């Protein structure tokens with residue numbers, strides 16, 4: 001059959017609005033086989049690697065998936081928690097906390113989380129929301145800065161799910177939130193919290209995930225979004241141009257990626273005389289391998305080796321209350337016009353009228 005079976009349909013039940021928070025995904029375990037499964041799905045996505053499949057598949061299966069899983073698994077092992085991968089646990093917690101805020105406000109929202117690669121899948125999340133009576137669903141890719149490599153891929157997967165639905169919910173999505181005031185406020189609150197505990201460093205470096213440079217020339221707005229986030233955050237924190245800068249991390253492969261790269265930037269800052277460096281990753285909604293291993297562990301080594309004296313990684317937004325409140329604001333704005341209150345029950349006066357009508361009908365028979 002072409003279409004997935006519809007959930008049991010109940011007449012007259014209250015409909016709800018669903019929210020699906022979607023992040024990238026992460027392996028199930030810090031082991032080479034689990035990382036291989038994850039990377040095979042991730043790196044086969046043509047949105048992520050824009051090399052013709054005939055050229056890319058032999059490289060992916062012949063080289064990358066033989067070598068990288070063991071190396072990456074060792075890195076994952078260094079940041080793994082008793083509750084699993086940090087990215088998985090923070091994303092789950094973000095959905096739980098947003099649900100709690102909606103419940104407290106009396107809003108008929110059902111919040112779930114999903115992962116673009118690995119589990120829980122986007123299809124599982126959408127199936128569950130539909131089965132819970134959500135006739136309207138807001139998809140929130142947890143990427144503040146839009147990129148074809150990430151945000152668009154989430155929507156590809158949502159569209160694949162839609163192709164096999166007989167009854168479609170109304171779907172909206174948050175394309176980007178890199179300049180949303182509530183997001184900038186949450187970033188500023190996170191940095192100020194850190195300053196209150198550790199003091200203010202000599203310099204604040206914002207490290208964003210990189211993408212191949214050619215995507216910029218082909219029209220991807222990611223690079224501009226990162227710079228705008230930096231400008232707005234600097235304004236909100238009252239930092240001048242020499243107190244804050246931006247770099248791009250996590251380069252993959254041989255091609256040129258967006259510059260400046262994070263690693264040489266860390267060395268250059270130390271050489272320039274920055275003693276106390278604080279690094280913050282506003283492009284990651286949750287701490288993950290790229291922030292906890294690449295920045296907090298490796299980045300720290302690089303900076304100290306180059307002559308720096310003190311290095312701190314400022315945690316990502318994770319479950320910071322200002323960020324959950326920002327998510328609530330983003331959801332409210334994007335669901336404007338959708339009923340967020342539970343479907344209204346008949347009011348007493350209407351019920352009385354119905355009772356009288358029923359009596360009158362009965363008397364006529």
Ligand SMILES: C=CC1=C(C)c2cc3[nH]c(cc4nc(cc5[nH]c(cc1n2)c(C)c5CCC(=O)O)C(CCC(=O)O)=C4C)c(C)c3C=C
Pocket residue numbers: 024025026027043048049068072085087143147149150209210211212222250252283284287288289290
């Ligand atoms: C191969 C190209 C890659 C592109 C393009 C890319 C873009 C991109 N990624 C994120 C966010 C995350 N990436 C993470 C891990 C990760 N990224 C790549 C490759 C590309 N990313 C790889 C191969 C990996 C896996 C780890 C490794 O083997 O090095 C993560 C962390 C996942 C976790 O489990 O913790 C995140 C988050 C963004 C935002 C982005 C484009 C803007």
Ligand SMILES: [Fe+2]
Pocket residue numbers: 209250
């Ligand atoms: Fe990545």
Ligand SMILES: [Fe+2]
Pocket residue numbers: 250289290294
């Ligand atoms: Fe990395």
